[in-house]
Amino acid sequence: MKTYTETLYDAYGQEFSVDKVYFENKTEHQHLIIFENAMFGRVMALDGIIQTTEADEFIYHEMLTHVPLLAHGNVKDVLIIGGGDGGMLREVCKHQSVEHIVQVEIDDQVVEMCKEYLPQHSAGAYDDPRVEVVIDDGANFVRTTERRFDVIISDSTDPIGPGDVLFTSDFYADCKKCLKLGGVLVTQNGVAYMQLDEVVTTGKRLAPYFRDSYFYSAAVPTYIGGIMTFAWATDDESLRQLSTEVIAERFNKAAITTRYYNPAIHSASFALPQYILDAIKD
Ligand code: SAM
Numbered sequence: 001m002k003t004y005t006e007t008l009y010d011a012y013g014q015e016f017s018v019d020k021v022y023f024e025n026k027t028e029h030q031h032l033i034i035f036e037n038a039m040f041g042r043v044m045a046l047d048g049i050i051q052t053t054e055a056d057e058f059i060y061h062e063m064l065t066h067v068p069l070l071a072h073g074n075v076k077d078v079l080i081i082g083g084g085d086g087g088m089l090r091e092v093c094k095h096q097s098v099e100h101i102v103q104v105e106i107d108d109q110v111v112e113m114c115k116e117y118l119p120q121h122s123a124g125a126y127d128d129p130r131v132e133v134v135i136d137d138g139a140n141f142v143r144t145t146e147r148r149f150d151v152i153i154s155d156s157t158d159p160i161g162p163g164d165v166l167f168t169s170d171f172y173a174d175c176k177k178c179l180k181l182g183g184v185l186v187t188q189n190g191v192a193y194m195q196l197d198e199v200v201t202t203g204k205r206l207a208p209y210f211r212d213s214y215f216y217s218a219a220v221p222t223y224i225g226g227i228m229t230f231a232w233a234t235d236d237e238s239l240r241q242l243s244t245e246v247i248a249e250r251f252n253k254a255a256i257t258t259r260y261y262n263p264a265i266h267s268a269s270f271a272l273p274q275y276i277l278d279a280i281k282d
Contacts, residue, residue: 007048065091081138083155084110086122154187194225
């Protein structure tokens with residue numbers, strides 16, 4: 001039986017049985033494979049690292065979308081950096097109050113291949129008239145654009161290869177520049193138990209630019225090793241303190257369907273284990 005082994009860590013990993021390979025190629029930026037696995041459905045990996053699976057993608061995309069958008073409460077303009085599989089776009093499009101969504105993805109082959117082989121991720125979101133897809137390095141986009149956003153979602157690969165620039169101080173400073181007053185930046189920031197150094201580094205790099213920089217989390221099965229942390233950064237310190245009741249009012253008004261996110265999970269996701277609090281306290 002053919003198998004696929006993730007190579008994110010030298011001393012530990014996960015292996016998938018491969019029932020069928022839909023696509024495998026070296027794009028201009030990275031090695032891309034999409035394959036069928038009996039447990040997780042269609043799986044996409046970039047440069048040996050699992051990016052998303054049909055079975056558990058809803059957890060990650062719902063949490064990186066609905067937590068910032070419902071905490072903000074009046075989002076009109078959203079910027080997604082990365083997100084080539086289209087799952088984040090699908091979740092943002094559920095918010096009818098959002099007027100414009102810009103997605104900046106460096107690799108157009110990821111977009112095209114995921115449209116073809118992971119159609120349930122974008123589920124037609126790329127055809128939403130509010131959506132504009134820009135093929136560019138996200139770091140270059142935020143450095144040069146004059147546009148401003150209420151929420152920026154950095155849905156990037158790990159800080160390896162093309163994704164590395166999306167974890168730098170310059171990138172965070174440029175994101176701050178691109179946020180409207182009261183805006184929120186959230187980012188994919190790795191599995192805390194396995195990549196705690198990345199959490200600490202991000203915390204240190206965000207702090208100079210945002211009055212409130214913190215983390216929230218969710219456990220996504222195929223991001224192995226425990227809870228995945230999401231970085232949270234905004235100048236509006238009240239947003240992270242909103243009551244579950246206020247979030248519930250907004251969630252009900254938005255009338256969106258979810259499979260993982262709910263107002264109680266929203267509030268609870270900001271509760272962090274002591275080892276993370278100890279690591280980021282300075
Ligand atoms: N959920 C995944 C995770 O947590 O690792 C991320 C999924 S998504 C597929 C990651 C996307 O980031 C990929 O489509 C990749 O091409 C894109 N990407 C990597 N570096 C980028 C950059 N500098 N600018 C824009 N997109 C980038």
